[in-house]
Amino acid sequence: MFAKILIANRGEIACRVIRTARRLGVRTVAVYSDADGKALHVEMADEAVHIGASPVGESYLRGDKIVAAALATGAEAIHPGYGFLSENPDFVDQVVAAGLTFIGPSAASIRAMGLKDAAKRLMEKAGVPVVPGYHGEAQEIVLLASKAREIGYPVLIKARAGGGGKGMRRVDHPDDFSEALSGARREAKAAFGDDRVLVEKYVDKPRHIEVQVFGDNFGNAVHLFERDCSAQRRHQKVIEEAPAPGMTPALRKAMTEAAVKAAKAISYSGAGTIEFIVDASQGLKADRFWFMEMNTRLQVEHPVTEMVTGTDLVEWQLRVASGEKLPKMQSEIQLSGHAFEARIYAEDAAKGFLPATGTLHHLTFPDKAPEGATMRIETGVRAGNAISPFYDPMIAKLVVHAKDRQAALDALGTALSQTEIAGSTVNTAFLAALAADADFSAGDVDTGLIGRHQEALTAVAPPSGEIVAAAALAAAGAGALPPSDDPWSSLAGYAHFHTVARRTRLRHGEDDILARVSVRPDGRFEVALDAPYDSVNSHDLRAAPRLARWPGHVTVFEGAVGYSFLVPDPLARTDEAAAASGSLRAPMPGLVKLVRAARGEAVVKGQPLLILEAMKMEHTISASHDGVIAEIATEGAQVTDGTVLVRFVEEAA
Template identity: 50%
Template sequence: MFSKVLIANRGEIACRVAATCRELGIRTVAVYSEADAQGAHVAACDEAICIGPAPAAQSYLDAARILQAARDSGAQAVHPGYGFLSENAAFAQACADAGVVFIGPPPAAIHAMGLKAESKRLMQAAGVPLVPGYHGAAQDDALLAAEAARIGYPVLIKASAGGGGKGMREVMAAADFAAALGSCRREAKAAFGNDAVLIEKLVAKPRHIEIQVFADSHGHTVALFERDCSLQRRHQKVVEEAPAPGLTPEQRAALAQAAVAAAQAVGYVGAGTVEFIAEGDGAGGIRSFYFMEMNTRLQVEHPVTEMITGLDLVAWQLRVAAGEPLPAAPQMPHGHAVEVRLYAENPAAGFLPSTGRLARLALPPHVAFKVDGDPAALRVDSGVREGDTITPHYDPMIAKLIAWGETRAQALARMAQGLRAVRIVGPDTNAAFLHRLVQSPAFMAGHMDTGLIAREQGTLLAEALAPEHAALAATCALLEAERAQRTLDPWSACDGWSNGVLPARELHWQRGTHALPASLMRGAEGGWRLALAASQPQPLHWHAAPSGPNELALSIRWGEQTLRAHVVRQDDNRDDSRNDSRAAKPARLHVFASDGHAALSLRQASTHAASGAGGNGRLSAPMPGRIAAVLVAPGQTVQTGQPLLVLEAMKMEHTLQASDGGVIDAVLVAVGEQIQEGALLLRMRAAEASEQDAAGVTTTGDAA
């Protein structure tokens, strides 16, 4: 076995490989770009070497720099993870030439399976079922159009060297073929440097089913059951599970036999995945299956296979690469496992990647994966930590959640429970989308295909958290911060606050472009009554406890309704180079409940008494807080609507404005001063001698 392995990757897969190496007593070397200097994978390894700037082409894809790092560190082997150089035959060969073991298949196998057309010809010779199509070398446009007509529409044009959904077009009729072919060629050329294509029959209601295979250098090849990867967006996987639901024992055996034949046809060694497209029968089963491609590496979704077999596939990779024979393989899967990919992306914007600092990262608790250990109910694989930044340079995956159960229903229930515990503040994420997806009736019934997400996107992309629940939780969080004056303040932001008795308070929460008004008033026997939007005032009670940095766990009763939620305050991001509190970026309160997530800002906060004391030009504080800024001086003339002071409450800033023009007579507070509700802040007088009274004030608020 190796004593030192270099991991030529980053993020969660690098952390995953490092964990197994640590279990086996193997020292690890991380490589990192300048953007990843503080990355979790760097901390997970025993040594770390910088290999270049942020762009992947100058770091993680630079084979020469990675090999130099292996030589400099004395690593005996390189584990490529997945992505980057993991399926690069030239890199595998360069490792061999340098005397460093490449923990993956032989270069010839990578090359053979790297070109779709070539791999299909090999599979045909090996007797592996193929989708009816054209995989020839001739690429004349007229010939391709004739082949499409022979196959019969609809057809699928695919880049021969493609992957990840790039260079792929569905063509429903002959009239659309020429335009689709040109578009496919251009995209394939840009992405892969090769514009060759193949044409296949478009399979109705397709399911994506793949077989995990493993082979050693002693002539042994095994299939470790199948995975279903049919839930996809933009031809990229979102949810994977094992075993695939709805298959008969005969279909499972036929898939495994075809996958082993495919691996043996190219002299495969190591971990690989043979992918098939299956024609669904509309009732959760399949009618037929066809070879699609082979991924000559470990897959992102390999944990679901580990969970149903009790195996550590990375440990198997290391043993096979070290020349050992395959261990005994299990004969039957144990239970069911489901994996979801938690991404920094915006599902409502076409699943576009999102970037930003992970100001809060709360993932569900998990049991650490052990070599050859029993499966945990919920496993979390992640390569980022709270405070890290999701950058535009790399894949925006935050974590993988893998749930196991004795049955599929139990695994899905545990997954839904785990997703409800996810709380992420910073970039947009697909957490709420995933939660709705794994609970969708079609998926729970096993009636899915690769078009399910597109068909049901109206339901899957809808905002699930009810607006009144978001405003209710945010209001309770605000009141709790006030009540914390004489207790341990969970947000360290409310010194000097008290529960002043107000006849009424108006809170105007903002969720995107939607206003969520809330009216607070004191009840006859104390306590609060709350009206939301057009509802009648209802008694409001809550219990709160700190549950993380800037986070409260709330249990709320409002009238007859109950709600449990977490509220996270996202701090403002001040520009210290400017001594102007008005330049502060608005903070937001993030509400996480069982039915979703919402980010709210306090856009306006006022009281019925906010116009001063009886119209005598005396401005009083509408709520307790701290003076964040004084924007006027004695003797200064002000206009209607001009900002006068900024009051900070719960790290949210409320700008007090003049409702009429006038002259500042006296400013009675200073920046930093803690004031109580009702405290006199300033006096104003009329700008000209007349019967006009001095100006009153109005209040607007910006969350700091």
């Protein structure tokens, strides 16, 4: 076993690797950028090395700096985590050339599976079923459009490098092919440095089922059963589970055998995942699945496999990379119970899952697993950390395991309802709604489920009068006072023989709320609210809902929903003109990738005006109303959250 390893990653996966290494007595070296100087993985590691500025191109993608850090600290091997350089064969060559061990597959294996088109041709030769499509080298638009017509619409344009939904577009009609191709190429180039694509048949009711495989350097390869990753938004996974619901013995046998065959075809060593697309339109059948791609690394969703097989895949990685054989053979790997993983993101589900930034002023997870279940919280952040625009906005992975699917699903819902996050917009309410969705609960899930139910899944009921009252009391300072039966100490504004109401203003979304808080002689509070909220005649502070105060705000938690209220500073000046509807602002920091309108141009509501690239995804900024453009951002401009992107000509009074 290695004495010391360097982890070429950040966040929750770096923390995950450190925990296993520590248990095995292996010392760890973390690397960090400017933005991560106080990150959790830096604190957890035995040593840490600064490798550059915050942008990934200046830090986590600098293989030369990472190898130099490993050599300088005496590390024997490098664990890549996932993302960043984990599937970069040139980086593997750098590591090996430096006399270090890469904790993962060989550069040859990564190259064999790194490009989707080449991988699919290889799988066809190995006898693994492949989804119908065009996987050739030619990239001329006329040829690609012609192949799309041959395949038959709808089709899927996919970047041949990378994954995570980046560089992917569904096209339903030939007239839309050119624009979709341009968008896919731009996004693929930005994310992977490669704008080449492939075109495939779009399966009408697709299930995304993947098989965890593991190989060693002695020719052994096994599978650790399957995971279902069909619950996706924007082609990115949201909730994963193991095993796949509705899986039949025949399909499991065919799929796992195909996965092992794929791994052996490239002499694979280490952890890998074979991803399949399954046509679920007529149920799960052994002749209706096709190879999509292989991820030659550990997957984000690996904890669910660990939970149902009782394994530690990071330990397996370390043992195999250090020259040992697989810890278990196929007959020794058993499936037990059911597990779910929910990815908690800083994002606004109601706004098309727009990534969010902000400081996590309040962050708490359940202190124990729900009854009858076990639970893991995989995170790389703590309260007080910021979600920056430089990296993926994942906050944590909440993983639960129980005796069967329903018990695990119940545990997931309970754990989400006990999670509290304030300071950034998060997706916990959406995750809870998805877990409770009737189709999802029944296991009737496919990659289009979230899209079909999106409006219902992202809708959040307005706060009740009790929630607003709790926020008003906290804003008025009542919740910050120690318990007391003496009304004189309960709230400033109490007067003898009568009460004096304290006026408190709150803002929730677009709503301005005026609350009048008064205290009764018995120490209980009365909160009067204007319509549409119901006034709360008496509120016992000692039984108040869960809440968090953070600079200028109060967040009240009800189940998995966090209702955040802005508490305006009465002494602060407001610039009403800045809030006027005559401009469009950047919803997040990013790069103006493409401008589609010009100064002086008349535009209509809903017309795309520019494309903002943020967190490696493209976001279209459209006109909010009819008007004439007075100013518009320039292509290539780097903007911050709230920057004016488009200003309209003001209409004459």
